[in-house]
Amino acid sequence: MSATNAATSEDRPLKQDDRLQQSSMFRRLLLRPEVGALAGAIALWAYFAIAAGDRGFLSWGGTASYLEVAAQLGILAIAVSLLMISGEFDLSIGSMIGAAGMIISILAVEYELNLWLAMLAALLVSIAVGFGNGLLVRLTRLPSFIITLATLFVIRGLTIAITRIVTGRTNVGDLDEAAGYASAQRLFDSKIMILGAGFPISIFWWIGLTALATWVLIRTPYGNWIFGSGGSEQAAHNVGVPVNRVKISLFIVTAVAAWLVAVIQVLALRGANVIQGEQREFYAIIAVVIGGTLLTGGYGSAIGAAIGALIYGMVQQGMIYVGIDSDWFQVFLGSMVLFAVLLNQFVRVRAMKVR
C-alpha cells in the first residue's frame, strides 16, 4: 500500500507544477494584501498629476507636502497594522498623542525640564498606557475595541483636566525655549534637502519604520506569531505561541508610535494643545484597512498601511492643488474604505479558491 502511494505521489507534483506555474504566480501576487492599495495609489497619483501637475503637485515641494502628511499618519498606521494583524484594535492612540504632547510641553515649559527628559517621561507614560491597555484586554477578554474606546476618553479627559489644573489653560507654547530643543529638533523636526526641496525628516522616520515593521512581520519568529495570534488565537496558543505577550507588546508599540507622532508635532508646533491627535485613531484604521489588512486579524501588511497613509496624504494635499473643496475629503475617505474592504474581500475569496 505504501509503495504504490509513494510512487503516485512522486509522479503527481511534477506534472502539476508545470501546469500551475503561471496561475500560481498570479495568485501569489493577488494574495499580497497591499496590491489593491498600490494600484489605487498609482491611479490617484496619475489623476492628480494630470489634473494638477501644472499647479505644483508634481514639484518636489508638492511631493514633500503630501509625503509629510502621509508620514505623520503612516507612523501610526504601521503600528496599528501590526496590532490589527494580531487581532486587536487600539482606539486610544488619538488621545495618547494629545497626552504625550502635553506631558512633554508641560514638563519642558512649566517645569523647565530638559526637553529630552520630558520626552523620556512621556515615552514611559505611553509604554505604561500601552501595557495597561494590553493587560486589560487580555485579562478581561473583552473586545479591545471597547476597552480602548474607554481609555480613549479617559486619557483625553485626564489630559484636559490636568492641563487646566497645572496651567489654567488648554494649550502650552514656547517649547523652543526649552533646553535641548535644538538637538531634539534635529532628530525629529528638521528638513533634509533633496533636489532643492526640503523633505521633513518625519518622512524618513516613516519609511524606516515601515521597513522595520515589514522585516519584523515577515522575517522574524515574532512576526509569524503576530499572524498566528490574529489568524487563530486558539490554534496559535495550542502550538506554543505566547499570545498574551505578543498582543500586549503590540499595544505598547501602538502607544509608542503615538508618542513619536506627538514628539514630531510638538517640535513642529513649538507647543501642544489638549485636543491634538483627535480622530487620528480613525484615520490610522482607515489607512490600515485601505492597505489590505483584515479587520478580524491574521492577514495584512505594514507596507499596505504605509501605502494607505500615502493615499490619505496624496488626496488631502492633491485636492488643494486641484481646487476641490476640502469638505469632500471625508466623503472620499469613507468611499475609499468601503471600496477597499469590498475589493479585499473579493480578491481574498477568489485567491483562496484557486487551487
Add this chain to the structure above:
Amino acid sequence: MTISSAPGLIDVASISKSFGNVRALHDVSMSVFSGEVHCLLGDNGAGKSTLIKVLSGVHPPDNGEMRIDGDPVRFGSPRDALRAGIATAYQDLAMIPLMSISRNFFLGNEPTAGWGPFRRFDVATADEITRVELNQMGIAIRDTSQPVGTLSGGERQSVAIARAVYFGARILILDEPTAALGVRQAGVVLRYIARAREQGLGVIFITHNVHHAWAIGNRFTLLSQGRSEGTYLKGETSREQISSLMAGGAALEELEHELGRDAPPSAASWPRPESDEGERPTPPLGD
C-alpha cells in the same frame, strides 16, 4: 479488558476534572503505548475532548496522575505538553487558513538564521523542510507558500500530523481528524496515521466512526458520561461489539424496539447532528 502493567508512553491514572458543577471526567485511566493507535470512543459529551485537553496541557486535572515513561508529569500549558512530546491536532483548529503551509508548519518553532538583533526567521529553510517532510509522509504539495486555506480538510490534517512527527512528538493526539471528510480523504488521513504509528509514535485517535476506528485502532477505550467503560484490545473484541458500545449498546436496542415498524422509511436519511460544540468549554488561555 487487559491493561499491561509495564509503563506506557503515557499513563493516565484516575484523572478527574470538573467545570463548576459539571463533572467532565471521573476517575479515568488509560495507557498509550509506542507504535499503537489508541482509539478514544464515546458519545458527544462523554468527556473525550476534556480528556485530550488534560493530556495536551490545556486544562490541569483536578485529581489523578499523568506519567510519561513512568515518570509523573504536570503540565501548566500546552507548551509544557509539547516539550514532553505530546502533540495535538484539533479538528478545526489544527491550522490557520490564511497563513502559508510552511508558516503554519513552523508556527511557534520557527527556524532562525543570523545572530543578535539580526536573527531572522529562515523562510527558505522552513519552506524546504516543510516540502521534504510532507513528501516523506507522501503528501505532495506544489508550493508550501500557498495559504493553508487552499488545502482540503484531509490535507490540512495530514500537514498537522507531519508537523507533529517532524517536531519529535512521541504521542500524537488527533481530535476527530476524519469527522468532516469524505471517504477518500478520510482514507488518506488514516494512511498518515498508520505511518506515524510505524515510526513508533503512540497515537490517540478520537472518532465517531467505527469503521475508521476499527481500520486503524489497536486499543479502544470507551468513555461514557465522563467515566471510562473499559479498554479493549483489538484481538479481544469485534467490530460489532465496538459498534454496539459506541452506539450506546442496550440503550440503542431499546430505541430500535421503541421506534419499531412505525418509523417512516425516510428516517435513515435524516441529517444527524455531528457537532459536539456543547462539549467543549472555552479554555482559559494563559501563557
